[in-house]
Amino acid sequence: MSLEDIADMAGNKKKEGPDDKGLIPEYEGKSTEDLWEEYTGYHKIDPDERINKIRDREKRVSKHRKQLTKIVEDTLGEKDNLEDFEEKKAKQKAADIVTKIAHKHYDSDNMELPEEKSKKEEKIREFLQKAGVQGSYEDLLQQIMNSMDLKYENLESSAPELKRLIDFTADYKDKEGNKIALLDTYLVKHEHREGLKKLAGKELKKEYKASASPQQILNDYRNNVRLKNQKYDIKGRETTYSKPEKKAA
Numbered sequence: 680m681s682l683e684d685i686a687d688m689a690g691n692k693k694k695e696g697p698d699d700k701g702l703i704p705e706y707e708g709k710s711t712e713d714l715w716e717e718y719t720g721y722h723k724i725d726p727d728e729r730i731n732k733i734r735d736r737e738k739r740v741s742k743h744r745k746q747l748t749k750i751v752e753d754t755l756g757e758k759d760n761l762e763d764f765e766e767k768k769a770k771q772k773a774a775d776i777v778t779k780i781a782h783k784h785y786d787s788d789n790m791e792l793p794e795e796k797s798k799k800e801e802k803i804r805e806f807l808q809k810a811g812v813q814g815s816y817e818d819l820l821q822q823i824m825n826s827m828d829l830k831y832e833n834l835e836s837s838a839p840e841l842k843r844l845i846d847f848t849a850d851y852k853d854k855e856g857n858k859i860a861l862l863d864t865y866l867v868k869h870e871h872r873e874g875l876k877k878l879a880g881k882e883l884k885k886e887y888k889a890s891a892s893p894q895q896i897l898n899d900y901r902n903n904v905r906l907k908n909q910k911y912d913i914k915g916r917e918t919t920y921s922k923p924e925k926k927a928a
Contacts, residue, residue: 706865711874718862719882721855722900724907733908736855744849748831750779751841759828766824773823777816777844781806784848787857809864810847812840819844867893 706714723732754776755761761769781803782792792799804816812819819840823829826838834842850856866875876887879896883903887896 706861709865711866711871711878714862714865714871715875715878718859718866721859721862722904724904724911726911731908731911732855733904734911736850736853740849740853740856743852744831744845747780747783747845747848750783751776751829751831751845754779755829759830760826761824761829762827769824770820773820776823776841777807777819778803780844780848784810784851787848787852807844809860810844812843814840863897866897 721732721736723730725731754772761772764772778792778799784806785792785802792802800816807816807819814822822838822840826834826841828837829841831842831845834845847860851860865871872893875893875896876891879885879900880887883899885899
């Protein structure tokens with residue numbers, strides 16, 4: 680089935696463009712080992728070889744994130760939150776933020792949101808689920824409305840699900856980030872669960888129980904990558920600032 684057919688079935692319009700072909704990598708039918716090898720390759724950190732895929736990707740992703748945070752800033756104007764607006768207006772502004780971010784996400788796949796309201800909302804809900812947002816669309820709107828500070832640097836505590844949405848979309852717009860997002864969805868499929876436990880367990884030196892969910896395992900892996908990233912900085916400073924040993928006379 681072509682991308683055009685998928686777009687028609689989903690009720691989306693597909694844009695024409697030179698980058699359409701090969702936009703979505705094919706992971707169907709690949710072994711868990713192959714998926715895991717590619718996934719971990721995108722997270723490689725080695726201070727001795729001065730390799731940090733996370734840092735390199737972040738430099739690219741930050742440009743996309745800036746565009747998404749500008750959506751929030753432009754919607755709020757000079758304000759930091761929606762508390763000065765009456766409830767109906769605040770809800771509309773919250774919905775505008777989510778819808779515009781959804782537009783940016785689907786634009787990454789050369790898709791447009793449907794014009795019809797119910798179909799558009801359905802695609803937005805699918806987007807939220809894909810991004811791993813906890814709770815419903817209405818819950819997200821309420822969180823945005825209740826937040827006292829919608830500046831990006833404070834979203835972790837004030838509106839964490841909005842931050843999750845922004846971060847997911849920014850990552851998805853990057854070529855590697857897009858592939859990581861797709862690999863995330865494949866690695867949690869039923870047929871890969873047992874293999875994921877073994878491969879991640881070996882990587883993390885941890886034995887997972889049968890009850891461990893693939894989402895939990897991937898979260899453990901990401902946390903481990905964050906720790907490696909921190910150690911990379913420490914190792915870098917040691918390499919840069921440590922004095923060379925004096926040679927024996």
